[in-house]
Amino acid sequence: MRLPPWLLSDRAGLVLLAILAIIGVGVPVLNLLAPPDHPLHLTAYTVTLLGKYLCYALLAVAVDLVWGYMGILSLGHAAFFALGGYCFGMYLMRQIGTRGVYGDPVLPDFMVFLNWQELPWYWHGFDLFWFAAVMVLVVPGLLAFVFGWFAFRSRVSGVYLSIITQALTYALMLAFFRNEMGFGGNNGLTDFKDALGFPLQADGARIVLFVLSTLALAGGYLACRWLVSTRLGRVLVAIRDSEDRARFLGYRVEKVKALVFTFSAMLAGVAGALYVPQVGIINPGEFAPLNSIEAVIWVAVGGRGTLVGAVVGAVLINYAKTWLTGALPEVWLFALGGLFVMVTLLLPYGLIGLLRRREATA
Amino acid sequence: MSELISELDAAGMHPPVGPVDATHGILLYLEGVSVSFDGFKAIDNLSLYIGDGELRCIIGPNGAGKTTMMDIITGKTKPDAGRVFFGQTIDLLKLDEPAIARVGIGRKFQRPTVIEPLTVLENLELAMSGAKRLRGLMTTRLSGEERDRIAAVLDRIGLTEHGGRLAGILAHGQKQWLEIGMLLMQEPRLLLVDEPVAGMTPAEMDRTAELLRSLAGSHSVVVVEHDMGFVRSIADRVTVLHQGRVLAEGRLDELQEDPTVIEVYLGAGDAYH
Structure with a gap:
């Protein structure tokens, strides 16, 4: 099989895909085949943690596509992440069935608790996996399209657009906090049991979710890399650098x-x-403005406009976060802010830019 | 997805505009155009006609309305009054910027505006007409015919050897030519060129003059310029703008004798020596 030229010339991307292939196979092997007392054994906890990093990395790639290539600094991308999460969470809620605390076959526990008699209309269909899977794309996509259509047509750009995206995610957070919205309010959706009949707490399901995350990241990366290699990709750069020229x-x-x-x-x-x-949970905290800002910092640290840098930044910073919030929880936010300032001042092209510069001088 | 794309393409399209009709020998009509910003009349009842294939220079002191006029023709600014037609049939006031670009009007900005992180070739590819539809953009390849068109324009602007270089590292003059090349890739009938030789060396100015002269005939070219030597070297007809109006029009040597022109623009008379 011959690789298309747009991929062949993307060396960093090939390295990334190779690493994803290795961990996509290696992590399940080390979890399932290495005995629990073996030094190389990976616990289910570690597998899930890595899977979480990969999801963040995919979010970072999405941010980099619009920020790094098209110049739109979205400070609200976590809203789309959270909406996708809620859509799938709704499916998981409906899979609980009679196993909830109140044992209602249709209504999730929080609705019974609120004395609701029937399922709100927008919860219908979410008992079907395919429907939920489609909504995972449609709901964030539709919101982004409607928002983008009005904002971009009114030629809102730059810092004003960033502020509106921040307001968007904040407004959604407030709305989802309300019990009357029908998404579990403050507590969100949790106590999931299984998906497609497989218990989520089982090691097998965790491995499958990890592998799916690896595939989603690889697929998302490839789609974005292809997109920026097409003529459309050059139009994006033109829009970023000189919107009037493009027009x-x-x-x-x-x-x-x-x-x-x-x-x-x-x-x-x-x-x-x-x-x-x-x-195992989705709650309105995922809409917090800080989450979106963190995603932008991952991209900036890794290297804006490189796609690979977004993945590197997301994984490294989240690893640091896991470690620091355990060891020195009060330091984390200062470390994150300091890192952002440092990168902006010293590494305008992020870690990937640093590597490229090394290569150029070597 | 493809249905959505075609729908979007349709949504962005204006009522179909036919090919430009310049049968009366005039390509661009501005009639009684006025626009004011906060009470200041930037353009005041301006009428101007550009012939098909003509090379016209527009001169005038700062604030005479030259750039505003370009903004009106290209759809960036909507006038308060007046009519702007491209040929007999196309009402430019009903179109937005991309639509105006697509009917065949190319605009070069005062500051060279090329896309610096892209190569010279990629800049020309970006500007290529016929690639503006989403479906046409979803490709990473160039067809043989597109390659030939790009090669022809590269040759015309004298950048054949620089095709693979990043536009950002070109010399100032080369950037200006690249931008003119990008206009040519759009296959326009009318080129609006804002101060093409500002900051150029004399040798670069000569080449630019040659390039613009070679474009006249097959294109109409409107050049806004301050450099009188350059204006003399390219244009037979010159329009003097002053306070948003046409002050005088004619050959440059006639205008230089015109007392009103001397008074408002040429001033002490040393500007064109």
Whole structure:
């Protein structure tokens, strides 16, 4: 099989895909085949933690596509991630059936608790896996499209657009906190039992979710890499660097922006949908503005406009977060802020830029 | 997805515009155009006609409305009054910027605006007409015919040897030519060129003059320029703008004798020596 030229010339991307292939096979092997007392054995906890990092990495790739290539600094991408997560969480809620605390065959526990008599209309269909899977793409995509259509047509850009995206995710957070919304309010959706009949707590399900996350990241990366290698990718760069030039060349800038923004939101939605069954809960905290800002920092640290850098940044920073919030929890936010300032001042092209510079001087 | 794309393409399209009709020998009509910003009349009842294939220079002191006029023709600014037609039939005031670009009007900005992280070839590919539809953009390859078109434009702007270089590292003059090349890739009928030789060396100016002269005839070219030597070297007809109006129009040597022109623009008279 011969690789297409757009992939062949992407050396960093090939390294990334090779690593994903290795861990996609290696991690399950070390979990299932190495005996528990073996030094190389990976616990189910570690597998899930790695799976979580991969979901964050996919979110980062989605952010990099719109920020690094199209120049739209979205400070609300975690909203699309959370919406994807809620869509899949709704499916998982409906799989609980009579095993909930109140044993109602249709209504999730929190609805029984609120004395609701029947399922709200927007919960229908979510007992079907395929329907939920489609909604994971449709709901974030539709919100992004409607938002993008109005914002980009009114030519809102730059810092104003960033502020609106931040407001968007904040508004969603407040809305989802309300019990009357029908998404479990403050507590969100949790106590999941199984998906497609497989118990989520079992090692097997965790391995499958990990492998799916690996595949989703690889697929998302490939889709974005292909997109930025096409002519459309060059239009994105033109829009980023000189929106007027693109417009006077005859491109409908607002349409291109709305479409790519929508695609990016769908990727974020997939990431969220894979994230929720691995962490076992989705609540309105996922809409917190800070989450979106963190995703932007991952991209900046890894290297904006490189796609690979987004993955590197997301994994490294989340690893550091896991470690630091365990060892020195009060230091974490200062470390994150300091890192962002350092990278902005010293490494405008992030870690990937640093590697490239080394290569150029070597 | 493809249905969605075609729907979106349709949503962005304006009522179908036919090919430009310049049968009366005039390609661009501006009639009684006025626009004011916060009470300041930037363009005041301006009428201007550009012939098919003509090379016209527009001169005028700062604030005369030259750039605003370009903004109106290309759809960036909507005038308060007046009519702007491209040929006999195309009402430019009903179109937005991309639509105006697609009917055949190319605009070069004052500051060279090329996409610096892309190569010279990629910049030309970006500008290529016929690639503006989403379906046409979903490809990583160039067809043989597209390659030939790009090669022809590269040759015309004298950048054949620089095709693979990043646009950002070109010399200032080369960037200006690349931007003119990008306009040519759009296959326009009318080129609007804002101060093409600002900051150029004399040798670069000569080549630019040659390039613009070679475009006239097959294209109409409107050049806004301050450099009188350059204006003399390219244009037979010159329009002087002043306070948003046409002050005078004619051959440059006639205008240089015109007392009103001397008063408002040429001033002490040393500007064109």
